[in-house]
Amino acid sequence: MTKQNNQDTTSSVPSSTKGNDSEITSDMAVKALIPLLITFVLGTLCLQGFNLVFTQVGKDAGAPAQASLITALPSIVLGIVCFVYGSLGDFVSLKKLVVAGITLLTIGSVFGFVANSFFQANIWTVIIARIIQTAGEQVAGSVYLVVATKYLKDSLKVVFFGIFTAGYQVSAAIGVFAAGFLTSIHWQYLFLIPVVTVLFLPLLLHNLPNHSDTGEKVDVWGFVIFGAATAFLTLFFSYMAWWMLVISALLYIIFAVYIHKAKNPFITPDFFHNKRWIMAISLILLFYLPNYSFSPIFNAIGGEIYHLGTQTVSLYIVWAFVVAAIFGTCSGWIIDKIGKKAGIICAAVLQLAGLIIASFCIRISPAALAAAGCLYYAGVGLLYSPVVDTVLETLTKDESGRGVGMNDLAMNVAGSVGIAIIGGLMTSKPLTGFSLAGATGSAANYGNLFLVASMATIVGLVVYLIFNKKIYADE
Template identity: 65%
Template sequence: MSNTATVRNPWSDPETSSKMAVKALIPLLVTFILGTLCLQGFNLVFAQVGEDVGAPAQASLITAIPGLVLGIVCFIYGSLGDFVSLKKLVVVGLVTLFIGSIFGFVANFIFPANLWTVIIARVLQTAGEQVAGSAFLVVASKYLKPELKVVFFGLFTAGYQISASIGVFAAGILSSIAWQYLFLIPAVTIVFLPLLLKNLPDRQGDGEKIDWRGFLIFGLATAFLTLFFSYMAWWMLALAVVLFIGFGVYITKADKPFITVDFFKNTRWLCAIALILVFYFPQYIISPMFNAIGASVYGMTTTQVSMHIVFAFLVAAAFGICSGGIVGKLGIRVVLPIAGTLMAAGYIASGLAVNSGFIVLTLCACLYYAGQGLMYSPVVSTVLGTLSQDESGRGVGMNDLVMNVSPSIGIALFSGLMSAQAFSGFSVVGATGAAASYSNIFLLAGLVPILGLLVFFAFRKRIYAD
């Protein structure tokens, strides 16, 4: 006669799993913040780095290649959360982040700095730190109590905005000392490994083999789509379309694809993801627009502009932190349109105030970023609420993908309007030349969140149907 002991899985109990999830989410959030801080820092000083390594013409690759990697791994990591152990995924991510950090510093500080050692290190860091961001969202969506989800989604977007603002200052300070020290900022996150090993679930999914072929096809399609909006090479778009069509055929024929046709037949999810597609479309344009206005209209330097814009980042962080409590009191269906209204008002006010002084423009930017900080928690909760728990990892992956691709398309289109000085021949506020162009582009951007509000009110009954 044999005795069998049943070991209870703590992740099967909602109360226990929620408590363990909170313990894991804090170090994951700190890791994501430090990794994003490093990313934002290099985005600011990449031109200086290019000069220092003797390759100023190729300096943009320092941000472009890691940005491409980020766009791909955002989707893959989130989706893998439905199939593989989050514990193993995070171990690989933190170790990769640490190796990239140390390699980047040693190879470019101890030894002569080189463009490709910088790029390789940044790719390793980007691939590593995004594990923390994706794992955070998967754990929050799968294991937290419903009332805690909106709180931690709000903290996530607040963390991003805080890291963006600190990254600007850190890069400014370190660029005058040695930019190589930026590599070391996220290296400290390796100390979180024991805590994460203790508090992350060891197994995900049902033990099926990972559909690497499907991930490869979808990843390549996403890569070429992202590259197209960076370089506007039409053959890249054509290849992306062919690959996406091939992926569609593949998931109808494969035995066990990582994502099925039924996933895309979920009309509630399609309506909800459309909100992210529209609301996030103009997200990336405000910083370059303010830089352009500061330089051409007010004669300001980039540093002076950043000293103003940083307050808008802090407003976004504050609203992100408070968004969970606001959603808890007012509800998702009320807060989401409020956030969209603030975003639209910020852009429209900027268009009307282009000649009213840069402090007034900064206040308009704060209005937009208040909406952006408030938007993340309710819109992500809305989209993930249309999926089952077993699909939440792929839902996180698709969210990240749309949040990266949509604003990339937006910045490509709006940048073209900016460089062409489009709409400079007329102005509703009496501006002329470049100021008229920027005013009208802001007004055009303000129509996008209004379109998002129309989508929301048109489909909200369908999206929130039980």
């Protein structure tokens, strides 16, 4: 649920604009928000769809060992552009930003479909198309929140923020179903889902403001260095080429030097001197490590163990995303009743229970696996609100915008590294020799993969139980 992270970027956007506020009314804002939300939802359909079927895409493209990169690399780009677009919305014309975003989204969609339908499918044309799509569609999510914050009257803000959150969760569920349906025809058609958004441009151009505010410049070099370091780290887990890890380490060192020397780095060294923030952000890195893994493991089990097509598998796993939508929508009310500490613990326990139960359900039935998935995704839906609030409260108000951006990046990078690890283990199948559930062969490997994924959640829960008093020390 990495895109839902944008929900909290509203805290970093000023309630009043620096330009001409009279240029757009609340009614005009509503008319702009609807197509922006649809664009965001359709982009999420692609993300979740390819997350479900990336192993099949990798096989068709002749590169099954690199299939996890179809999810990993666009997710890294997503984490970076979430931060960038939040900053750009303060001083770049929203019309120009949306035009650029929908243009990228359309180019990525058409390129991905044509290159892999009329020519031999290639893993890198798929990845490049997905990166372009991701960079384009995220504009809609960021501009949606900027418009809602700056131009809606107060009575409508809460409504449209809630719609945005629900839109992500529901689109995740529909994306799984759409992927299952389209793979029965051709997965290439997944690329075309967002193309319809180009029809929204006239409506958006009419209702969005055109003025440009003045604000701080985006630290392009900082993002480039940090993004490249993270990309090489993820690539290392897919290729296990040690030179990639060395390059990643060197780039992180260069980044550390850069933020000490640069005049206006996007994140300052003081960020990393905040011990409470480090402890809190480690929770995101641990809890979200297995975030992208459950669906592809489920899909592989459905195909190999039960001989089910992806369309049939999607009918099972889609209910887990429906549960995530319900818990995500209700998480604010739940946390208000039980508190953040109890909320994080409950969410972690639900995630852990889902992963462990799934490891024992490989040979029982797809329905049993789906039930375990519902438990896991209930935890995912419940976790977001309290853990993000916990991290942001370790920072000053002036740092909150950068804090939200780093949360987005941490969630996406953690999930990307996790799927790179799990994807490699799915392909190489090194865990077939032993199973606590008594399974053998591929069933043992998949059961153990769920247990491997659960280790990150266990460590995250232990870290939270040990350090939560220090994390909340200044509240």
